[in-house]
Structure formats: structure tokens, C-alpha cells
Amino acid sequence: MAYLLSDHQYGKAESRMVRIYRDTARHEIRDLNVTTALRGDFAEAYLSGSQAAVLPTDTQKNTAFSYTKEKGVATIEQYGLELARHFVSEIEPVSGARIEIEEFLWERAVIDGVEHDHTWLRKGQEVRTAAITVDATGEYVIAGLKDLIILKSTGSEFAGFLVDGYTTLPETHDRVMATALDVKWRYAAADGGDVVGGVDWDGIYASAKAIMVKEFATLQSLALQQTLWHMGTAVLDAHPEIVEIKLKAPNKHHFDYDIARFGVEQKGEVFHADDRPYGLIEATIAREDAPAAHDAWKFSAGLA
Numbered sequence: 001m002a003y004l005l006s007d008h009q010y011g012k013a014e015s016r017m018v019r020i021y022r023d024t025a026r027h028e029i030r031d032l033n034v035t036t037a038l039r040g041d042f043a044e045a046y047l048s049g050s051q052a053a054v055l056p057t058d059t060q061k062n063t064a065f066s067y068t069k070e071k072g073v074a075t076i077e078q079y080g081l082e083l084a085r086h087f088v089s090e091i092e093p094v095s096g097a098r099i100e101i102e103e104f105l106w107e108r109a110v111i112d113g114v115e116h117d118h119t120w121l122r123k124g125q126e127v128r129t130a131a132i133t134v135d136a137t138g139e140y141v142i143a144g145l146k147d148l149i150i151l152k153s154t155g156s157e158f159a160g161f162l163v164d165g166y167t168t169l170p171e172t173h174d175r176v177m178a179t180a181l182d183v184k185w186r187y188a189a190a191d192g193g194d195v196v197g198g199v200d201w202d203g204i205y206a207s208a209k210a211i212m213v214k215e216f217a218t219l220q221s222l223a224l225q226q227t228l229w230h231m232g233t234a235v236l237d238a239h240p241e242i243v244e245i246k247l248k249a250p251n252k253h254h255f256d257y258d259i260a261r262f263g264v265e266q267k268g269e270v271f272h273a274d275d276r277p278y279g280l281i282e283a284t285i286a287r288e289d290a291p292a293a294h295d296a297w298k299f300s301a302g303l304a
């Protein structure tokens with residue numbers, strides 16, 4: 001029997017690193033979880049066990065740490081691009097590099113009404129993400145967020161659905177809608193083009209998040225599916241730099257709790273917040289003329 005080794009990549013997953021900028025009394029913090037994956041012809045490492053072409057995952061990790069100082073982390077997108085380019089251009093057998101980054105956000109502690117110089121509190125649960133791929137077909141940046149937990153207590157309906165012999169769900173025109181948003185958007189980049197200088201990574205991140213929160217809040221939602229469509233298309237409307245967006249939203253069900261049993265009136269006020277099972281609603285929305293994604297969505301460990 002002959003076997004063919006096809007897809008393979010290897011790297012260091014989830015290096016947790018904290019970079020402090022302390023050049024002035026007012027420090028800055030970047031709190032990251034970085035995953036590197038190298039692509040190329042590393043077949044011999046699998047087939048014969050030769051490590052001659054293998055840049056150890058330990059070295060990849062070291063480079064990732066050192067680059068937070070050498071290149072800085074102005075944004076995770078810029079840092080990821082620098083790191084990916086390094087592996088592809090400096091390390092001979094590497095034809096493609098995938099860098100996945102999660103950024104944990106901190107906000108300054110406020111002491112007696114004044115922002116503190118070197119103490120922070122973790123900001124909510126939201127995690128900012130970036131996945132950078134550099135290979136022979138070009139440079140690709142996917143940015144996004146995950147674990148953005150959001151809830152509205154009205155303005156959400158679910159009715160008129162298909163009914164069969166197993167359907168027990170009652171229709172509703174007023175329900176709680178809650179989810180933990182996981183959204184990733186792909187930036188346009190001419191194949192091989194340099195996108196570092198031109199894109200306002202921080203500004204677009206803040207804007208995309210604000211747009212999605214606004215759509216979630218203001219749409220009279222007929223289903224989570226419709227809410228996702230509105231969030232995604234609103235981001236694409238506002239940002240021509242973005243060509244494709246993937247949204248994933250667990251429907252965190254809130255069921256009316258039966259307090260009538262206790263003689264207490266229930267008017268959509270008391271819920272059982274169930275954690276599982278949950279509906280899982282997903283959508284990918286792209287511009288009709290979006291440039292090819294090639295391997296931009298091919299993940300390694302950090303960002304499925």
C-alpha cells in the first residue's frame with residue numbers, strides 16, 4: 001500500500017506573552033496568545049524523521065516573543081504580518097506562515113478619578129483576534145473578535161417556523177436574545193500587496209464592533225440568522241477594506257421559568273438561562289467580487 005502525505009503544517013500553539021511598554025512613566029500593555037504554523041515541504045520530518053529542514057517550534061516561539069520587542073505590537077495585525085513575513089522570507093524551507101493571535105484587552109484602573117499609569121483591569125470578556133497568512137499567493141489578514149457576550153431583553157421574535165410531529169417550541173414575538181459573538185473578517189489585499197501601511201486596524205476593529213452591537217440592539221429580529229445577516233452586511237457596507245465576514249453565534253436560550261406554579265405572574269421577567277444545548281447559527285457573507293481567499297481561512301490551533 002502506498003500512502004501520500006498531503007496537508008501538513010507545524011508550529012508552536014498558544015504562546016502566552018505580555019509585552020509592557022515602559023519607556024515613560026505611563027506604561028502600555030499588550031497581552032497576547034500567539035500561535036505560529038509553518039507551511040512548506042516538511043515531508044521528511046514525517047517520512048524519514050530528518051529534522052534538517054525543521055525550524056523547531058521552540059525557535060518559532062522565541063522569535064514570536066522577541067518580535068514583540070524588536071518589531072513592537074502597535075496592533076496585532078501589524079505584529080502578525082512582521083512575524084509571518086520573517087518566517088517566509090528568512091527561513092528557507094518555509095513557503096507559508098500562519099500566525100494566529102488572541103489579544104486580551106485591559107483598561108486602566110481609575111484611582112480617585114485619575115487613570116493609573118501601570119495598573120489595569122481586564123476589559124470584559126471580549127477577545128480581539130487576528131490570523132495572518134503569508135505565502136506565495138499573497139498576504140492575508142483576518143481580524144475579529146470572540147466571546148463578545150451580548151443580550152437584549154426584547155426586540156426579538158421567533159415564529160412562523162416549520163412544524164412537524166416533533167415540534168414543541170411555542171412561537172414568540174418577544175423573547176430574550178443572547179449570544180457570545182465570534183466574528184472574523186477578511187481584509188482585501190491585492191495578491192502580494194503590502195497592506196500594513198494602509199489599513200487602520202484599530203479604527204476598523206472599533207467601528208466593526210460598534211456596528212455589530214448597534215445592529216444587534218436596534219433590529220427587530222425575526223431570528224438570530226437575520227440578526228447575523230444584518231450585522232455582517234452593515235460591516236461590509238461601512239468598510240470597503242473588508243471583503244468577507246464570518247459570524248458564529250450560539251443562541252444562549254433563555255426560557256420562561258414557570259413561576260405560575262407558585263401563584264406568581266410571569267410576564268417575560270424570570271428566565272432559566274440554559275447553557276446547553278444551544279442553537280449554533282453561522283454565516284459567511286462575502287462581496288460578490290471578493291478576491292480569492294486561497295489559504296487565508298486555513299487555520300492551525302488558535303482560531304478554528
Ligand SMILES: O=c1[nH]c(=O)c2[nH]c(=O)[nH]c2[nH]1
Pocket residue numbers: 158169222223224225251279
Ligand atoms: O433565532 C433562532 N433561530 C433558530 O433557528 C432557532 N431554532 C430554535 O429552536 N430557536 C431559534 N431561534
